[in-house]
Amino acid sequence: MTQISENRTPDAEPVEMLLNMGPQHPSTHGVFRMVLWVDGEKVVDVEPHIGYLHRGSEKLCEGEQYHQVITLFDRLDYLANFNNEQVYCRAVEKLMGLEVSERSEYIRVILCELNRIASHMLFLATMGLDAGAMTPSMICFRGRERIQALFESVSGARMMHNYFRIGGLKEDVPDDFVPQVRDLLKLIKEDTDESDRLLSFNEIFLARLKNIAAISAEDAIDFGLTGPCLRASGVDYDVRKAAPYSVYDRFDFDIPVGLDGDCWDRYYLRVQEIYQSVRIVEQALDQLPDGEVASSLGRRLIRPPAGEVYVRAENPRGEIGVYLISDGSDRPYRIKVRPPSFCNLSALKLMMKDCWIADAVVILGALDIVLGEVDR
Amino acid sequence: MFNCLKGMLVTLVSTMHGLRQPVTRQYPDSGNLLGHHPEPTPVKDRFMGFPALTWDEDVQEPFCTSCMVCIRQCPTQCMSSVMKDNPLHEEGKSSRRKIVDSFEINLNRCILCGICVEVCNFDAIVMTHEHEMSDFSRNAIRVDLPILLENGLKFQKETGWIPPTQRAKVQKGGDAAAETTAAGTET
Amino acid sequence: MPATILLTVGLADFIWIVVGLFIMFTVLSVVVLSLTLLERKLLARLQLRLGPTRTGPMGVMQPIADAFKLILKEDIIPASSEKAIFWVAPIIVVVSAFMIWVTIPGTQNAVIQNLDLGLFYIIAFSVIGILGLVLAGWGSANKYGTLGGLRAAAQLISYEIPIIMVAISVGMLAQSLDMREIVNAQGSYIFFLVQPLGLVLFFIAGLAEVGRTPFDIYFAESEIVGGPFVEYSGAHWSVFFLAEYINTFAIAALTVILFFGGWSGPGLSGDWGIIWFLPKVYLVIMVIFWIRGTFPRLRIDQLMAFAWKVMVPMSFLSVVMTAVYLFYGWPAWSLTLMSSAGLFVVGYLIYKRMTGPTKLVSQTRIRQQALQDQRRAASQAPAEAGGD
Numbered sequence: 001m002t003q004i005s006e007n008r009t010p011d012a013e014p015v016e017m018l019l020n021m022g023p024q025h026p027s028t029h030g031v032f033r034m035v036l037w038v039d040g041e042k043v044v045d046v047e048p049h050i051g052y053l054h055r056g057s058e059k060l061c062e063g064e065q066y067h068q069v070i071t072l073f074d075r076l077d078y079l080a081n082f083n084n085e086q087v088y089c090r091a092v093e094k095l096m097g098l099e100v101s102e103r104s105e106y107i108r109v110i111l112c113e114l115n116r117i118a119s120h121m122l123f124l125a126t127m128g129l130d131a132g133a134m135t136p137s138m139i140c141f142r143g144r145e146r147i148q149a150l151f152e153s154v155s156g157a158r159m160m161h162n163y164f165r166i167g168g169l170k171e172d173v174p175d176d177f178v179p180q181v182r183d184l185l186k187l188i189k190e191d192t193d194e195s196d197r198l199l200s201f202n203e204i205f206l207a208r209l210k211n212i213a214a215i216s217a218e219d220a221i222d223f224g225l226t227g228p229c230l231r232a233s234g235v236d237y238d239v240r241k242a243a244p245y246s247v248y249d250r251f252d253f254d255i256p257v258g259l260d261g262d263c264w265d266r267y268y269l270r271v272q273e274i275y276q277s278v279r280i281v282e283q284a285l286d287q288l289p290d291g292e293v294a295s296s297l298g299r300r301l302i303r304p305p306a307g308e309v310y311v312r313a314e315n316p317r318g319e320i321g322v323y324l325i326s327d328g329s330d331r332p333y334r335i336k337v338r339p340p341s342f343c344n345l346s347a348l349k350l351m352m353k354d355c356w357i358a359d360a361v362v363i364l365g366a367l368d369i370v371l372g373e374v375d376r
Numbered sequence: 377m378f379n380c381l382k383g384m385l386v387t388l389v390s391t392m393h394g395l396r397q398p399v400t401r402q403y404p405d406s407g408n409l410l411g412h413h414p415e416p417t418p419v420k421d422r423f424m425g426f427p428a429l430t431w432d433e434d435v436q437e438p439f440c441t442s443c444m445v446c447i448r449q450c451p452t453q454c455m456s457s458v459m460k461d462n463p464l465h466e467e468g469k470s471s472r473r474k475i476v477d478s479f480e481i482n483l484n485r486c487i488l489c490g491i492c493v494e495v496c497n498f499d500a501i502v503m504t505h506e507h508e509m510s511d512f513s514r515n516a517i518r519v520d521l522p523i524l525l526e527n528g529l530k531f532q533k534e535t536g537w538i539p540p541t542q543r544a545k546v547q548k549g550g551d552a553a554a555e556t557t558a559a560g561t562e563t
Numbered sequence: 564m565p566a567t568i569l570l571t572v573g574l575a576d577f578i579w580i581v582v583g584l585f586i587m588f589t590v591l592s593v594v595v596l597s598l599t600l601l602e603r604k605l606l607a608r609l610q611l612r613l614g615p616t617r618t619g620p621m622g623v624m625q626p627i628a629d630a631f632k633l634i635l636k637e638d639i640i641p642a643s644s645e646k647a648i649f650w651v652a653p654i655i656v657v658v659s660a661f662m663i664w665v666t667i668p669g670t671q672n673a674v675i676q677n678l679d680l681g682l683f684y685i686i687a688f689s690v691i692g693i694l695g696l697v698l699a700g701w702g703s704a705n706k707y708g709t710l711g712g713l714r715a716a717a718q719l720i721s722y723e724i725p726i727i728m729v730a731i732s733v734g735m736l737a738q739s740l741d742m743r744e745i746v747n748a749q750g751s752y753i754f755f756l757v758q759p760l761g762l763v764l765f766f767i768a769g770l771a772e773v774g775r776t777p778f779d780i781y782f783a784e785s786e787i788v789g790g791p792f793v794e795y796s797g798a799h800w801s802v803f804f805l806a807e808y809i810n811t812f813a814i815a816a817l818t819v820i821l822f823f824g825g826w827s828g829p830g831l832s833g834d835w836g837i838i839w840f841l842p843k844v845y846l847v848i849m850v851i852f853w854i855r856g857t858f859p860r861l862r863i864d865q866l867m868a869f870a871w872k873v874m875v876p877m878s879f880l881s882v883v884m885t886a887v888y889l890f891y892g893w894p895a896w897s898l899t900l901m902s903s904a905g906l907f908v909v910g911y912l913i914y915k916r917m918t919g920p921t922k923l924v925s926q927t928r929i930r931q932q933a934l935q936d937q938r939r940a941a942s943q944a945p946a947e948a949g950g951d
């Protein structure tokens with residue numbers, strides 16, 4: 001027999017059932033656990049439990065030398081490795097007052113934007129799966145696979161690249177990089193188009209996602225949402241535009257914004273962002289300068305001056321912040337990461353007010369969390 | 377309604393596409409008597425598989441002098457090695473005074489980051505294209521010197537590996553030669 | 564007891580029934596095996612994959628390998644489950660699935676026991692399967708299972724009504740509930756031509772009845788991880804699997820019999836009609852798989868609203884239309900017209916129900932564009948000012 005929960009509040013009617021969703025559940029996107037109080041099919045309350053993937057990354061960073069920390073940042077948001085590497089490298093560079101060569105900045109931007117596309121493609125795939133459509137996931141995975149093949153040819157690894165270095169890159173990109181990326185962009189557009197035609201405006205999909213978990217701009221800001229989840233609510237905030245870093249101020253691109261702040265907006269915003277990222281990469285390829293990229297610091301022990309920096313960047317999931325304290329030794333004294341998924345997850349309770357069980361899955365999917373980053 | 381039908385058309389079209397050309401690649405073998413399918417995706421040139429030690433063909437000894445740099449720099453501390461005096465150096469055949477006696481990498485712990493290759497000053501360690509080393513027991517891929525050298529030698533043979541420092545020298549030499557010829561044409 | 568049965572039924576009939584059941588079981592098992600392979604291959608192609616390739620040439624032995632795997636697997640019975648119910652639930656499901664086939668004819672003679680009230684019998688037995696699903700969900704002592712079982716009850720019972728109504732209107736057209744009569748009545752024109760509305764309703768309700776996408780709500784993998792089947796494994800699970808495919812096959816066969824003229828087709832007569840029958844059925848099944856490869860899943864409240872607000876009224880309408888047509892003895896094309904009009908109403912209703920959000924979307928796009936233009940203008944203005 002099912003077990004009826006203890007009354008949550010003393011005066012509540014004992015009509016609610018406690019439903020444990022996760023940590024082993026196909027659509028909690030990793031090892032995430034939601035305890036749902038359900039009244040029939042309606043979700044009354046939700047309590048998220050995190051920490052199943054806690055590896056103590058921030059503490060581990062304190063024991064590693066500066067260039068070894070890059071490997072740990074690869075494993076935070078494991079769907080946006082380049083973006084994470086970039087923000088860490090920028091933090092150390094800022095601390096040391098290093099100038100990075102033009103070419104390596106451009107290559108970093110190209111790779112980061114491609115990684116954003118790959119991450120968003122995975123999002124489209126899982127969103128389709130959460131709503132019950134299988135085919136878009138295959139189409140999007142095909143696109144992501146192509147991007148990862150490119151990453152492999154550049155950095156030697158498909159996911160944990162360890163390619164960016166403090167002050168530059170590990171080595172220059174292969175000779176045929178530019179034509180390869182141009183071909184890739186064409187295919188990416190095709191793949192996105194195909195999955196867009198198949199899924200985005202499908203009536204059932206719309207009925208499942210539209211007007212689900214709509215949150216207002218004020219709420220979104222209050223909860224500290226960033227990235228697509230914030231922009232879906234109509235707030236025009238993107239670190240790439242608001243506080244341009246690297247060479248982002250040289251590109252012409254739009255920040256798509258949603259209006260209603262519901263799940264469908266969060267979904268469709270990411271589709272649009274893929275096209276914007278394609279635009280950025282195209283421009284970056286056109287402008288790509290020649291020059292030296294390899295970092296002279298790669299092999300040497302780095303001892304940045306004592307001090308602290310905070311650096312932020314726009315990850316596929318939102319604004320990531322790295323707070324780094326150095327005491328002048330060869331290892332960071334403390335690194336604190338502000339992970340976008342973690343902050344976005346805080347709005348879960350608000351979003352899941354009075355939704356259906358089926359919506360709970362979709363809402364969590366549209367938040368697009370990566371547990372490696374939430375738990376760290 | 378119309379978008380639903382459009383979606384069905386999309387899947388139909390992609391099916392027609394798929395009938396002509398599925399994107400699946402078979403692994404490890406490709407196809408059978410009735411159907412031949414694309415080969416498993418070959419690894420890219422820069423692919424980072426498991427690390428292995430290289431073999432100096434000129435002197436017939438490993439490059440590695442067991443200097444411990446890579447061991448100290450490895451983020452997962454998965455390597456260890458022991459140094460010894462080089463007998464070939466005493467015979468005057470080799471310029472290496474010290475040489476590796478034993479070397480062990482626990483490939484279970486290795487995260488394939490490539491830092492060891494980057495920091496080695498003797499071109500002694502490479503990221504091979506080897507990635508199929510799964511085994512049933514936990515300590516089966518704690519590899520020691522002979523296996524590392526064997527893997528490294530295989531990689532060297534397959535890719536025609538030239539030690540990076542030597543390659544850099546060749547390049548620099550080429551540049552210098554180009555410069556001199558340029559200078560020559562100018563004068 | 565056996566003696567009385569033998570006396571009343573007659574020895575020959577008895578033997579025929581036993582042999583017939585055995586043949587039916589064998590044939591249906593083969594059909595299920597072929598369906599699993601077809602589904603895997605077709606879905607794979609829809610998704611640009613290859614599907615099974617390892618077992619035998621092009622993977623044709625895959626279903627057999629699957630069956631072996633399922634039978635050899637450990638059959639786990641959860642400790643806190645109601646053992647008896649847990650055991651009996653799959654049997655109820657599969658028996659009702661098999662019993663339907665007793666009276667579905669493959670050709671004029673290829674039927675185990677033709678009944679005058681065949682259609683009625685089929686509908687009656689298909690409801691029993693629901694009981695099995697609810698029991699399975701309840702007996703497995705799992706909250707996902709319970710939710711799934713309740714979903715199954717709600718969904719299947721609501722979609723039973725349109726099926727019955729459409730079956731009634733077809734029965735009225737054929738003036739019989741005997742499946743053979745229904746097929747024979749389609750000699751001059753198949754009923755799809757006069758009752759397109761009926762076909763659409765029947766097909767949609769049939770999808771819901773066998774829990775196929777977009778109505779796979781009671782075992783939705785991404786929400787309630789298999790619903791009633793969540794605790795089942797090994798042979799028990801394979802029994803559910805068997806029942807699901809038999810039901811799919813039955814719905815496809817019924818669609819063909821009721822609306823596409825069953826085994827009648829040009830050029831073949833008598834028992835050779837099976838050559839027309841099977842391809843038709845498999846085509847319908849392929850459409851089911853195609854839909855599975857395209858659509859997302861509905862939510863339970865949308866599903867119920869759809870059943871009671873669209874399907875049930877429209878199926879009543881189809882009965883009324885058929886009655887009017889028969890009463891006044893109008894020519895056949897008049898029913899076609901009425902039915903098509905009804906179909907458009909259904910289309911419009913679905914459109915209305917489902918595109919409430921879509922209209923928002925088109926507005927959203929316009930508003931988004933306006934907002935973007937405005938922002939761009941705003942961001943360019945200071946730049947120009949700065950330039951000055």
Ligand code: SF4
Nearest residue numbers: 440441443444446496
């Ligand atoms: S591989 Fe290179 S760095 Fe490591 S011990 Fe040998 S010589 Fe030293």
Ligand code: SF4
Nearest residue numbers: 450486487489490492
């Ligand atoms: S690749 Fe990285 S983890 Fe592996 S042995 Fe080398 S330094 Fe250590």
